[in-house]
Amino acid sequence: MRIAVVAQKFGHVGGVATVARWLVDGLRARGLEVDVLELAESRSDVFSRRLTAPQTWRRRTLAGETLELGQQAWGANAVELEVMRYLPRKELTDELNGYDLVQVVCGGPALATVARHVERPVAVQAATRVSWERASILARHSGLERKLRGAMTDAVARLEAPALRRADVAFLENWEMLRYTQSVGQRNAHFAPPGTDVERFFPADQRAGDGPLLSVCRLGEPRKGLENVIRAYGLLATRHATVPDLVLAGRGTLYPVAEQALQNSPVRHRITVLSDVPQDGLPELYRSAGVFVQGSFEEGLGLSSIEAMACGLPVAATATDGSRAAVADGETGYLCELGDADAIADGLSLAIEGCLQRGDELGEAARVRAVEMFSTEACLGNFIRHYETALGSPRGAG
Structure with a gap:
């Protein structure tokens, strides 16, 4: 089974990157072939076509370099507009169609829109909705800046329900997100948290009850x-x-x-x-x-x-x-x-x-x-079982 893991910030610090790396490492340890495609997440992304940089408009490809962790970078068109980073690119769609299954790992599910035209099974792993994630941040702003940020958040939010409905399987990190996903018509949705290495993270011989x-x-x-x-x-x-x-x-x-x-x-x-x-x-x-x-x-x-x-x-x-x-x-x-x-x-x-x-x-x-x-043992098998179901055959087909 060849799997493409699609994510933003794969090489960075943060929850989405940690989940993506956990999943990639776990799948590879199970003998699966996994490639990572890291999508543009910044308005200044160097592999994208930028509205404010006319010299990039004639860029022949949005496929970027292989980065430090082995992931391939992919740019976007008009990358300054956040919503454009989530939309399909024909070149990327063709690349994804070369895999048996595409796994999108994201904070909010709008990112899975990038796989809208992919003909292979698509799995989405999501943690939250963009409106939930940004509520406390938007509350800190006022005036024009708040309106602009709010408008972009609304534009991204409108992509979420269709992206979840189109997926062949959805993995959700909490119960509220699971309920939302089911409410928009996704029947193959599951509570499926990422795992933790409990052999690396284990208690001290004597618990530090008076510790900080x-x-x-x-x-x-x-x-x-x-x-x-x-x-x-x-x-x-x-x-x-x-x-x-x-x-x-x-x-x-x-x-x-x-x-x-x-x-x-x-x-x-x-x-x-x-x-x-x-x-x-x-x-x-x-x-x-x-x-x-x-x-x-x-x-x-x-x-x-x-x-x-x-x-x-x-x-x-x-x-x-x-x-x-x-x-x-x-x-x-x-x-x-x-x-x-x-x-x-x-x-x-x-x-x-x-x-x-x-x-x-x-x-x-x-x-x-x-x-x-x-634990990784408890969580990883859940993903693989649903991959096999989505493919309609045992692991290794294709």
Whole structure:
């Protein structure tokens, strides 16, 4: 079976890239032939035809170079317009028709529009809708900029339902996305989260019950709600002077709202920011912590929370669609409802407090849930079984 995995940002840091690499590595380990096609995601993409660069209009091909992880880059026409990055290109369609199956890995399902004219079976793996993902970001803007961003978001959103309906099979990361996909007429839709390497992410011999509170994410991404975590920690530290310190870790630097929340925090001296943590350092970082904290406004799944659970950490999180799928509320951690800033801070602080009180019990259950529901072994077979069904024959046909 020859599979084309289509994604954006394959070589970058982030949820979609992590899922795509997990899937590619897993399929190759099972003996399948997999090629990666990385589509343009930036208005300045060098392999695209750009409205603002007339010298690119006569570009003979949108096929780009082979990049650092072996993926082939593909440009788009009029790439400055986001919606154009999701539309089919005949040259790309011809390329995809040379495979047995096409797997699109995306945040929102609009990207699967690129395979609209592909004659081979098409699978879509999606985490969220663009309107859900960008709601908190759009709320930060006003005036003309908000209108322009909103118009582009609406244009992309209109591609989502048709893309999901056309797919031969849809894999969704959370239950809300599954319900939406079924509601638009896709009958072959499945809750199918990506897996985690539970042999790499495993608990310490002795759980660090007094270890710091830990949040791991892209530090510069406003959707991650780090200001919620900082404010919640401030409330908790006011109530309990002996609460452990807080560590915010990940790639990049804090976005302005989070940085301001940190500077305004009365306990900022107890908050450490670790920027650009290497991937191979994450397991030990999790194992050194006592509770994992996630304050996101939106998550398709929340891979870092599952990695933390695999390391035996209870999770305190906002009740996004992703955390509802990952965390068993009251069993492997605690969730707090989203609301205004004060409500989130208060609810999240109480969730953290609950995790500190029942840390050992919740952490053990978290490890079990991670292994049973979110391990690579548990998750990868689900994809392959549906591939075989879509092809109508056992693995290896074609």
